[in-house]
Amino acid sequence: MGFLARIGRGFKKTGTFFRDCWLELKKVRWPNRKEMVNYTLVVIVTVAFVTVYFAIIDLGLSRLLQLFFGN
Secondary structure (H helix, E strand, C coil): CCHHHHHHHHHHHHHHHHHHHHHHHHHCCCCCHHHHHHHHHHHHHHHHHHHHHHHHHHHHHHHHHHHHHCC
């Protein structure tokens, strides 16, 4: 198969890919405003909780290492 034929086949596949993506996006059930606010709050609270958790672990390990090495 020639070089130009392979390029043409690649463009056809690219067009098919984007068409299929568009069709799949039409099937998606997008959240309404209330759901999006709730999801956002869940993410923010989860991130805050994980941040505090790791900060406490980090401080505890730092103090423990200070006890062992005396800095």
